[in-house]
Amino acid sequence: MNNILWKIFFSFLKIGAFSFGGGYAVVSMIQKDIILDKGWISPEEFIDIVAIAEMTPGPIAVNSSTYLGYKLGGIWGSVLGTIGVVLVPTILALIVSIYFNKFKHLDWVKWVLKGIRPAVLGIIAAACFTIGKVSFVDIKSIIIGVLIFLGVYKLKISPILAIVISGGLGLILYGFPI
Amino acid sequence: MLYQLFVTFFKIGCFTIGGGYAMVPVIQREIVENKKWISEDEFLDAIALTNSLPGPLATNTATYVGYRMAGIPGAITGVVATALPSFLIILAIAVFFTTIKDSAVVQNIFRGIRPAVVSLIIFAVIKLAKSIGLKSKNLLISLATLLGMTFLNIHPIAAVIVSGILGFFFFREEVAK
Numbered sequence: 001m002n003n004i005l006w007k008i009f010f011s012f013l014k015i016g017a018f019s020f021g022g023g024y025a026v027v028s029m030i031q032k033d034i035i036l037d038k039g040w041i042s043p044e045e046f047i048d049i050v051a052i053a054e055m056t057p058g059p060i061a062v063n064s065s066t067y068l069g070y071k072l073g074g075i076w077g078s079v080l081g082t083i084g085v086v087l088v089p090t091i092l093a094l095i096v097s098i099y100f101n102k103f104k105h106l107d108w109v110k111w112v113l114k115g116i117r118p119a120v121l122g123i124i125a126a127a128c129f130t131i132g133k134v135s136f137v138d139i140k141s142i143i144i145g146v147l148i149f150l151g152v153y154k155l156k157i158s159p160i161l162a163i164v165i166s167g168g169l170g171l172i173l174y175g176f177p178i
Numbered sequence: 179m180l181y182q183l184f185v186t187f188f189k190i191g192c193f194t195i196g197g198g199y200a201m202v203p204v205i206q207r208e209i210v211e212n213k214k215w216i217s218e219d220e221f222l223d224a225i226a227l228t229n230s231l232p233g234p235l236a237t238n239t240a241t242y243v244g245y246r247m248a249g250i251p252g253a254i255t256g257v258v259a260t261a262l263p264s265f266l267i268i269l270a271i272a273v274f275f276t277t278i279k280d281s282a283v284v285q286n287i288f289r290g291i292r293p294a295v296v297s298l299i300i301f302a303v304i305k306l307a308k309s310i311g312l313k314s315k316n317l318l319i320s321l322a323t324l325l326g327m328t329f330l331n332i333h334p335i336a337a338v339i340v341s342g343i344l345g346f347f348f349f350r351e352e353v354a355k
Contacts, residue, residue: 018335019232024302029334032327044292048279051291052271054298057192058264059201059234066265070272078272082265089233090257093241096227097253100242103227108346113230115345116338118316122323123334125303128296130328135292145293152301159298163291170290177282 008077011038012065012084019089020113021120023060026085028127030064036130040072043134050131054159061085140173179248180255186213187240187259194236201236209243216246236260315348 011033019026027050034040046068053063062082069081096103103109136142148166151157157165190208194201202225210221228238237257244256278284310316319341326332 014335017232018338019234020230020338021306022235024299025334027299028327032334044288045279047292047295048275048288051288051295052275053268054295056264056267056271057194058261058267059194059236061234062237062261062264063268066268067272070269071276075269078265078269082261086233086237086257086261089231089238090241090253092231093228093233093238094245094250094253096231097224097242097245100224100227104223108350109230111346111349112342113345114349115319115341115343117310118312118319119323119337119341121303121306121310121312122320123327123337124299124306125320125324126327126334128299128303131292131299132296135296137289141289141293144290145297148294149297149300152298153304162294162298166290166294167287168290170287171283174286174289177286 005073005076005080008069008073009080009084012069012081013087015065016061016085017088019061019085020116021124024124024127025120026061027064028123030068031127031130034068041068043131045071047131047135051163055163144169144173180251182213183244183247183252183255184259187244187256188263190236190240191260191263201239205236205239215243319344 015026015029015033019029031043031046035043035046049064049067050060052067053060056063062085065081065085066078070078073080136145144166147169148162151165152159152162186208190201190205194204206218206221209215210218216224224242225235225239228242229235231238237260240256240260241253244252244254246252248255279288307320312320323332323334323337323341326337327334
């Protein structure tokens with residue numbers, strides 16, 4: 001197997017192993033590991049991938065690793081990226097399933113997890129800043145961001161509807177070039 | 179049994195848009211109400227436990243249910259079936275999107291979508307903050323992680339490890355009570 005495929009696999013293996021708190025935490029980790037540190041794709045393209053992951057079925061972690069894997073290493077890249085991101089969690093979940101009744105009563109696991117949960121919050125919040133920098137580029141984008149936030153916060157519209165509306169707003173505000 | 183597990187989780191994988199908690203009711207309806215594979219109580223216990231592990235909630239739950247129904251082959255079948263629909267759909271989109279993404283229309287659509295993605299993540303942060311409660315120690319860990327990542331370039335994995343160790347010492351008395 002060539003070099004880039006190994007790198008894709010191990011990057012996603014590492015991200016998957018520490019992806020407490022689900023989807024957006026993975027987004028933040030990919031952002032840090034693959035965009036900022038390795039520079040494999042541009043931040044703008046990554047946000048587009050997150051949007052696509054949000055609109056399509058399946059976990060955001062799986063969707064974004066499949067897409068990035070494909071982008072970096074073709075079909076095999078997408079296979080290895082996807083396997084990488086779910087491998088460690090699946091092995092852990094399997095161990096927990098086998099020893100289910102023992103794990104229910106392990107106190108130190110609860111203490112550790114109580115510490116990790118607020119860190120996950122910080123990790124996701126950090127993504128807002130880095131992604132925000134390339135997303136809020138002018139007054140139009142700020143208007144769209146505020147409108148969509150009010151939509152999900154006050155009107156409880158679904159994320160998919162929010163993305164569809166924002167895409168429409170993009171066409172209206174930035175024009176429909178033929 | 180393996181075939182049934184595959185079909186059921188493939189279906190779940192096809193219809194769970196948005197990830198995370200959006201998936202729980204879908205999985206519950208399929209596994210607990212329709213198939214009656216495990217009881218409601220066991221399902222909730224399994225969700226609570228697998229949710230505290232790293233990784234997507236859907237594949238972790240599939241691992242648990244698959245193992246309970248058919249051992250290790252069942253667990254593997256469940257995970258593969260859950261991930262397969264999104265894998266195939268994303269692959270198709272990835273192939274297609276790379277050919278259209280430079281068109282001006284698509285560019286403008288995504289200029290509108292990018293700020294919306296940030297808004298969705300901010301909303302997720304607010305919901306998460308409400309659910310875990312930001313009092314003294316929690317707030318300290320959250321802020322330290324946020325500032326460390328933003329200004330000191332700390333890796334999120336380092337933040338997870340350090341906060342886990344801190345949790346061990348911070349919360350040992352609290353949980354015990």
